[in-house]
Structure formats: structure tokens, C-alpha cells
Amino acid sequence: MQPPGPLLFCWRRQRRAAKVPAGPLRDYLAGKIPDLSKDCRETPFLAVDLETTGLNPAEDQILSIGWVAMDGLTIRLDTAGQCWVRPTREIPEASAVIHQITDDQAARGGSLSEALGRFLEVLEGRVMLAHHATVELGFLDRACQSEYGFACMIPTVDTLRLAQQDMERRQETVRSGGLRLNALRERYNLPRYKGHDALNDALAAAELFAAQITHRAEDKPLPLHRVLHRPGPLW
Amino acid sequence: MDAELQEIRDFLLTSPDYAVLPEPVLDRLPKLLNVRYLRRGTPFPPEESAADDLWLVRAGAVDLRDSQDELLDKLGEGDIFAVPEDADPLNPVSGRVVEDALFYLLPGPDARELRQQHPGFAERFERASRRPAEQARAALGAGGNRGQGVLTVSVGELVTRPPITITPESTIRDAAERMTEQEVSALIVMSGDALAGIVTDHDLRKRCLAAGRSRQEPVGNIMSSRLQTVTRETPAFEALLMMSRQDIHHLPVMSGQQPVGLISTTDLIRHQGTNAVYLVRDIRRCESVEALSQVARSLPELQIQLVQSGATAFHLGQAVTAVIDALTRRLLKLAETQLGPPPVPYAWLACGSQGRREQSVHTDQDNALIHADSKDEEVDAYFARLAEFVTDGLDACGLPHCPGDVTPANAHWRRSVSGWRKEFSRVTYTPDTKRAMLAAHYFDLRVVHGDAALFDPLRSEALTMVGGQPPFLAQMARNALRRSPPLGFFRQLVLVPSGEQADTLDVKKQGLLLISSLAQVYAFQGGLTGMHTLDRLAGAVHAGVITRDAGENLCDAYETLFTLRARHQVDQVKAGEAPDNHIPPKTLSALERAHLKDAFAVIGTMQKNLRSRLAAKGTL
Numbered sequence: 100m101q102p103p104g105p106l107l108f109c110w111r112r113q114r115r116a117a118k119v120p121a122g123p124l125r126d127y128l129a130g131k132i133p134d135l136s137k138d139c140r141e142t143p144f145l146a147v148d149l150e151t152t153g154l155n156p157a158e159d160q161i162l163s164i165g166w167v168a169m170d171g172l173t174i175r176l177d178t179a180g181q182c183w184v185r186p187t188r189e190i191p192e193a194s195a196v197i198h199q200i201t202d203d204q205a206a207r208g209g210s211l212s213e214a215l216g217r218f219l220e221v222l223e224g225r226v227m228l229a230h231h232a233t234v235e236l237g238f239l240d241r242a243c244q245s246e247y248g249f250a251c252m253i254p255t256v257d258t259l260r261l262a263q264q265d266m267e268r269r270q271e272t273v274r275s276g277g278l279r280l281n282a283l284r285e286r287y288n289l290p291r292y293k294g295h296d297a298l299n300d301a302l303a304a305a306e307l308f309a310a311q312i313t314h315r316a317e318d319k320p321l322p323l324h325r326v327l328h329r330p331g332p333l334w
Numbered sequence: 335m336d337a338e339l340q341e342i343r344d345f346l347l348t349s350p351d352y353a354v355l356p357e358p359v360l361d362r363l364p365k366l367l368n369v370r371y372l373r374r375g376t377p378f379p380p381e382e383s384a385a386d387d388l389w390l391v392r393a394g395a396v397d398l399r400d401s402q403d404e405l406l407d408k409l410g411e412g413d414i415f416a417v418p419e420d421a422d423p424l425n426p427v428s429g430r431v432v433e434d435a436l437f438y439l440l441p442g443p444d445a446r447e448l449r450q451q452h453p454g455f456a457e458r459f460e461r462a463s464r465r466p467a468e469q470a471r472a473a474l475g476a477g478g479n480r481g482q483g484v485l486t487v488s489v490g491e492l493v494t495r496p497p498i499t500i501t502p503e504s505t506i507r508d509a510a511e512r513m514t515e516q517e518v519s520a521l522i523v524m525s526g527d528a529l530a531g532i533v534t535d536h537d538l539r540k541r542c543l544a545a546g547r548s549r550q551e552p553v554g555n556i557m558s559s560r561l562q563t564v565t566r567e568t569p570a571f572e573a574l575l576m577m578s579r580q581d582i583h584h585l586p587v588m589s590g591q592q593p594v595g596l597i598s599t600t601d602l603i604r605h606q607g608t609n610a611v612y613l614v615r616d617i618r619r620c621e622s623v624e625a626l627s628q629v630a631r632s633l634p635e636l637q638i639q640l641v642q643s644g645a646t647a648f649h650l651g652q653a654v655t656a657v658i659d660a661l662t663r664r665l666l667k668l669a670e671t672q673l674g675p676p677p678v679p680y681a682w683l684a685c686g687s688q689g690r691r692e693q694s695v696h697t698d699q700d701n702a703l704i705h706a707d708s709k710d711e712e713v714d715a716y717f718a719r720l721a722e723f724v725t726d727g728l729d730a731c732g733l734p735h736c737p738g739d740v741t742p743a744n745a746h747w748r749r750s751v752s753g754w755r756k757e758f759s760r761v762t763y764t765p766d767t768k769r770a771m772l773a774a775h776y777f778d779l780r781v782v783h784g785d786a787a788l789f790d791p792l793r794s795e796a797l798t799m800v801g802g803q804p805p806f807l808a809q810m811a812r813n814a815l816r817r818s819p820p821l822g823f824f825r826q827l828v829l830v831p832s833g834e835q836a837d838t839l840d841v842k843k844q845g846l847l848l849i850s851s852l853a854q855v856y857a858f859q860g861g862l863t864g865m866h867t868l869d870r871l872a873g874a875v876h877a878g879v880i881t882r883d884a885g886e887n888l889c890d891a892y893e894t895l896f897t898l899r900a901r902h903q904v905d906q907v908k909a910g911e912a913p914d915n916h917i918p919p920k921t922l923s924a925l926e927r928a929h930l931k932d933a934f935a936v937i938g939t940m941q942k943n944l945r946s947r948l949a950a951k952g953t954l
Contacts, residue, residue, distance in 0.1 A: 173439075174369035179339060287371075288434040290393045294341050302339075302369070306436060309371035317373075 105135050108330035112252045123216040124247040130223040132254045135324040142323050144169040145225040146305035148297045156237035160186045164218050165297025172309040181298040183208030212246050230280045230304040232257035257328035258307050339364035351414045354454040368439040378429035379417050386442035387417040394435025408928035416462040490566030493595030497522040502554030509553045520584045522593050523557045529593050531557035563588045574602050617660045623727045630731035634907040637695045641904045647896030651692040663783045669723040677713050680705035681784035689778040690865045696913035698734045703742035704789050707750045758796040765809035801861050811948050814851035819934035820844045835916045842915035845895040848937050891933035
């Protein structure tokens with residue numbers, strides 16, 4: 100399916116805001132999205148990472164949401180936040196190993212609706228930024244669907260897609276694992292982080308994005324719509 | 335508190351500037367920071383930055399330069415930069431990102447608040463904001479003559495006026511009047527247009543008054559006419575060494591055949607504030623080991639003065655070696671007095687860094703002895719006693735016995751001429767790792783005292799011989815490559831992991847000696863006779879063994895390591911600690927660390943080159 104173009108996207112978003120019952124999602128959808136023709140370096144972003152029990156939004160659950168805001172390419176750590184979600188099912192062992200979250204820790208988390216509420220509040224007026232954003236969008240849509248009855252329609256940039264585009268442009272072949280967050284960060288001389296909680300990965304993605312845009316734009320303008328993942332490129 | 339931004343907090347702790355803050359402050363500090371990424375080539379700090387913004391480099395590198403584009407400082411991982419309130423209009427500092435960089439930025443208002451609450455942090459902050467400007471001023475200052483150490487200037491710059499001259503026919507009385515009138519301690523004696531000699535107040539005392547000579551006699555009768563001279567271009571330091579070796583206090587400065595000035599030890603000492611000359615003279619006057627050990631105590635002080643006056647590695651090594659040589663000679667004289675004259679001619683040899691004249695104050699003894707062939711068994715016994723006397727004496731003077739037993743008290747290092755000849759051919763004809771190690775030592779032996787004719791021909795003979803010995807050269811090269819500089823894959827410094835020297839770098843073993851070994855291999859390849867590492871490198875370039883760039887890079891690396899070590903030792907001496915070769919990189923500035931890494935990288939590259947040449951041909 101062809102993703103909706105920006106204008107259509109905005110329009111559908113407004114229409115949906117009218118339909119959604121009062122609550123965080125409605126507040127979020129009613130809020131403005133950043134101007135798509137403005138330069139990336141003047142756009143507010145929110146870098147996001149989700150930890151989940153797996154990769155399938157239909158079956159797996161969100162364990163935590165981490166985020167940090169960027170004003171243009173300046174990452175503001177005062178806005179860094181993370182919330183944990185108490186899963187309704189046991190955490191599969193495999194993902195517990197990756198995230199180092201155990202059932203016990205997860206049990207201390209709050210409900211999905213609390214987490215989602217907080218998250219949508221900070222997301223308002225910002226473009227979401229994630230590495231391999233399809234996963235984040237899938238889980239968030241699914242969560243909003245189950246909590247509020249509607250998907251959330253978040254304008255998004257994807258650092259993995261940007262990396263792919265850069266490589267295609269340079270006609271580089273992508274090596275296996277070459278699009279991983281850490282592999283890409285290394286290309287831009289970014290340090291390797293040890294921690295892999297949602298907040299750390301959100302920060303890692305934010306730094307990667309800053310590096311990608313800095314290199315791609317050099318000193319020339321780079322409007323937001325040129326890097327957006329959703330809504331997709333203009334028609 | 336949960337582990338939120340723990341990673342950033344941990345990084346702050348590795349920065350000496352942030353680490354002064356108390357734990358609870360550090361816990362909440364990450365939340366105050368902004369993260370910025372600047373591409374290579376971006377001006378730094380970026381235009382929009384405000385006064386007092388504090389930048390901490392998380393990754394990458396920034397160069398800071400003055401208005402003449404001189405590099406003032408290099409910021410690397412963990413270094414901070416405070417944006418100054420107003421740029422110093424006289425010394426504008428401009429920065430540029432030279433490696434894609436990630437920064438943690440503490441905004442000005444927060445930085446100001448932290449400074450108010452934490453004086454320790456304020457101090458670090460002040461230093462960070464002053465540093466580039468100060469270095470700019472220092473760089474400017476170094477351009478002029480004022481305040482510059484005498485060791486970096488030439489004699490010409492110290493000559494302030496033309497020499498006061500007199501003819502040989504003038505009376506001694508005239509000379510004395512002239513000296514008083516002109517307020518000088520020496521006159522140049524000119525016979526027509528030619529330099530005939532000099533006469534000093536010392537000559538007046540010793541050769542006229544004390545000798546009961548008439549004041550009406552001509553000056554020519556008491557002048558010194560066999561003269562050492564220097565030119566305007568002679569480095570002042572060399573003049574100083576010359577005077578201390580010959581025990582003279584004045585040197586005419588010549589331009590062609592014409593004297594253009596006269597410099598005295600006082601001139602040099604006034605400018606330099608060091609007592610290298612007096613130290614050597616005092617040593618010569620000592621009549622007992624006890625007295626020598628007293629005098630030797632000022633050796634660390636000498637290094638402090640030399641380092642502070644800006645001596646280069648070459649000069650510092652020469653000066654310290656000159657003093658240690660003087661100590662050794664004096665001890666040999668004392669030994670000969672006590673044990674009686676030597677039964678056959680001999681020479682005392684210095685080895686290792688003393689042999690190459692590259693010594694610093696932290697050193698132990700490395701010596702050997704050669705004596706003329708003799709059938710008499712008593713001969714060897716005499717030199718064993720002599721060796722014992724001298725090495726014990728040096729030990730008492732603060733130069734400990736050699737832990738590796740490289741000492742003429744050990745029969746291996748005390749041989750007759752034919753014994754040494756045999757030893758040279760043993761280690762060069764059938765080389766293995768151990769023999770090549772010995773050979774490396776043998777070829778760095780230098781005659782300190784005694785009959786140089788015993789050893790020098792032997793060395794040149796051996797040097798010619800090894801030129802035609804590919805297996806020997808290959809073994810020397812392999813030995814030179816046994817150790818690598820402490821630089822990791824990501825250009826990080828690899829520190830000593832544990833023990834007393836944990837978290838330090840041994841700049842001698844892991845740096846200077848690697849360069850010296852390379853230089854020795856080059857010297858063999860090029861058949862060079864020079865001994866000093868810098869001489870060998872220059873010679874290797876000249877002989878085409880290495881490229882000019884490679885030679886210059888290695889010389890720079892050597893200079894960097896030597897200077898850092900000298901300064902480290904000075905700090906230790908000042909702090910009342912025993913000087914050593916172990917530098918904790920934490921104590922170095924960002925610029926110094928960058929230079930250090932560059933130096934190690936150069937060594938690594940040259941080792942790689944040598945290794946691949948060796949691998950390609952199996953020999954050199």
C-alpha cells in the first residue's frame with residue numbers, strides 16, 4: 100500500500116482527532132505536526148525506542164518506552180524519559196536476555212495506558228525518530244488501537260531508512276549487520292554505548308540522526324519532508 | 335535512582351574536570367546536558383554558542399589555533415572547552431573540528447551555577463577557559479628572545495657588543511686599566527687584523543700578580559693563545575658544554591677570521607640560570623666518593639633547570655650525560671689513586687642511553703671496560719677492583735647498580751681487546767635473539783675515559799663487518815620489532831594494567847627504546863658511525879635508508895617522548911618523589927596526549943614498514 104502523502108496525512112489526522120474519544124490520543128492528534136517544509140535543523144523531534152517481548156506487534160508486548168527530545172539537532176537530555184510497562188504475559192526468555200529485563204523488574208512497571216499517555220504527551224508537536232521505525236510504529240499503532248480504538252498516525256523519520264538511502268546513493272552494498280545501530284554509529288565516529296535500555300537506544304538513535312543530517316545537509320538546506328519516513332515522500 | 339543516563343554519568347567521571355564534583359551533583363548532571371554532533375571541518379565553538387558554555391568532547395577531536403594558525407591545543411575524548419566571555423582581541427583563538435565529534439554541552443547558566451557552588455569545579459573551569467589564550471601568549475612570547483631558554487638560542491643572540499680589544503704589545507697595566515674602564519672580565523688580543531689570543535682577569539691574577547711579573551711586560555706574555563672559538567651560529571648550549579669540558583670561562587665569537595664578540599660562562603649562566611658548568615667543575619674538585627655523592631645530589635636540580643629553560647631532548651641528554659661522564663671520570667681518577675696506576679692501558683665504556691648520550695636523571699649504570707691484551711692474570715684482577723670501586727661510587731651518587739648486571743665488575747663486560755674482538759664476531763656471525771640483544775648493546779658502547787684507541791677501531795671494524803651480514807641485520811630487525819608502542823586499535827593509549835605502575839605508560843621501554851632500536855637497525859643498514867638516535871636518524875635519511883618524512887617524524891616522536899619524560903621527572907623531583915619513566919596519561923594535557931599518540935603511531939608505522947620489508951625478503 101502506498102503510504103499517504105503529507106497533505107492527505109494531515110487531513111486524515113485531523114479527521115481522526117474528531118472521531119477519537121477524549122483522552123491522550125485525541126489531544127495528540129489535535130495538536131499540530133511540525134511544518135514539513137521547514138529545515139530539519141529547526142524541527143522538533145522525539146527520538147524513541149521501544150523494548151518489546153518480540154518483533155511481532157500482533158503477539159508481542161511493549162516492555163518499556165524510552166525517549167529524548169531534540170530541538171533541531173541539539174539533543175536535550177533534560178527531556179530524557181523512560182517508562183516501564185507491566186506485561187500481561189510472562190517475558191519470553193530470549194528477550195529478557197537482550198533487554199536484561201526480568202519478570203520481577205517488569206512487574207514494577209505501570210500499565211500500558213499510563214505509559215502511552217505520558218508518551219503521547221511528550222510526543223505532541225514533535226516528529227518521532229526511531230531506528231527501524233516500522234517496529235516502533237507497528238507496536239504504537241497496535242497499542243493505541245487496543246487502548247483508544249484507533250491507530251496513532253505519528254509523523255516519523257527512520258535512521259535505518261536514511262542510512263539505506265545514503266548507501267544506495269553511494270552505490271554501496273549493504274553488508275549483513277551493516278545497518279545495525281552500532282555499526283552505523285561507528286561510521287560516524289560515535290562511541291559505542293554499553294547499555295541497551297530503551298532510553299539509551301533512543302539517545303543512540305538521536306545521535307546517529309544528528310550525524311546523518313549533519314553529513315547529508317552539509318551547509319545546504321534540508322527540509323523535513325525530504326527525510327520523512329511517514330508520511331512518505333511527496334505523492 | 336535508576337540507571338537512567340548512567341552511561342553519561344560514567345563518562346563524566348572519567349573527565350578530571352567533572353570528576354571533582356560530588357556524587358549527588360554528578361547524578362543529576364546528565365539531565366542538564368545537551369548532546370551535539372559536529373562534522374569534521376565545522377568551526378568550533380559553533381557560532382550560536384554562548385559565553386560560559388562548557389563543551390565536553392565525548393568522541394572525536396578539535397584543533398584550537400591562534401591567529402597565525404599555530405596549533406595551540408588539541409581537544410580529544412574527555413577534554414573540556416569553556417567558551418570565553420569575550421574573545422581576547424589580541425589573541426583570537428579559533429577552533430575547528432578535525433574528527434567528527436560528539437559533545438556533551440553544559441549550557442552557560444548551569445555552568446555558572448555549578449561554579450558558584452563548587453570551587454573545585456570553578457577552578458577547573460577557569461583553567462579550561464584560560465588555557466588556549468595562555469598558550470597563544472606563550473606561543474607569541476616564544477617568537478621573541480625575551481624569556482627564552484639559553485638552550486634554544488645561538489651564541490650570536492647573546493653577544494651584546496663588539497669585543498674590547500688590545501694589542502699584544504700593550505702593557506699588562508694597560509690591559510688591567512682597560513678592563514676596569516670597560517667593566518669586562520676579558521679582552522681580545524689583536525695582532526693587526528688577526529686574533530692573537532685573549533687575556534682574562536684570571537690571567538692577570540695567576541700569571542702576573544701571583545707569578546711576580548712586572549706590570550710593564552707586554553700582554554702578549556700572559557695571554558692565552560691556543561684558543562677555542564665559536565661562531566655566531568653555534569648553539570649556546572654547545573658553547574656551554576665546550577666551556578665545561580675544557581674548564582674555560584671565555585670564548586671568542588668569530589665571523590670568518592674576525593672576532594665579533596666574546597661570551598663568558600657568566601653570560602650563559604645569567605641567561606640560563608643553570609649550573610651545569612659549575613656542577614662539572616665541582617665534580618672535578620671532589621677528593622672523595624663522599625664529596626662526589628654530595629655534589630651529585632644537584633643532578634635532578636640540573637634537569638629541572640634545563641627543562642624549565644626549554645632544553646630540547648638532544649641538549650638535555652647531552653647535559654645530563656656530560657655530568658654523569660664527569661662523575662665517572664672523577665671516580666676513575668680516585669680509583670687509580672687508591673689502587674695505583676693501571677698496569678696496562680684501558681678504557682671505560684658507557685653503554686645504552688649513556689653510551690648514546692641520551693640520558694635523563696632516572697637511570698641506572700650501564701658500563702663496560704676494555705683493556706690492552708696481557709698475559710698477566712693480575713691485570714684482570716686490577717680492573718675488577720677498579721670496576722668495583724667505580725660502580726659502588728656511582729651507586730653512592732644516586733646511579734644504582736645495573737639490575738641486568740651490565741657492569742665491568744662482571745667479567746662478561748670486562749675484556750681485553752682480543753676478548754672483545756672475539757665477542758663481537760661471536761654475536762655477529764651466528765646471531766640469535768640473545769646475541770643480537772648483546773650486539774645492540776655492544777654497538778652503543780662509547781669511550782668515557784681512557785684510551786679510545788683500544789675500542790674505537792674495534793667498533794668501526796665490527797660495523798664494516800656487519801654490513802655484509804644479512805642474517806645479522808635480519809636478527810637485529812626482528813629484535814627491534816619485539817615490542818610495540820602502547821597504542822590500541824582505536825588509537826587509545828594502552829596502559830600498564832596492574833601492579834605498582836598501573837594506569838601508566840613506560841615511555842622509555844614502550845617508546846624511546848623502540849625508536850633507538852629502529853635507529854640502530856637503520857644505522858647498520860646505512861653503515862653509519864653516529865651513536866645518538868637523532869644522529870642516526872638524520873644519517874639514515876642522508877644515506878637513503880628511510881625517507882625524509884619518516885626521519886623527521888621519528889625525530890619528532892623521539893623529541894616528544896623525551897620531553898614528556900623529562901617534564902614528568904621534573905614534576906616528580908619537585909614533589910619529592912624518585913623520578914621514573916612511568917607517565918600516567920591522566921596528568922597530561924589534551925595536547926600532550928595527542929602528541930604522545932602521534933609519536934606512538936609513528937613508531938607503529940615505522941615498525942610495520944620494517945616488518946613488511948623483512949617479511950618480503952626474509953632479510954633487509
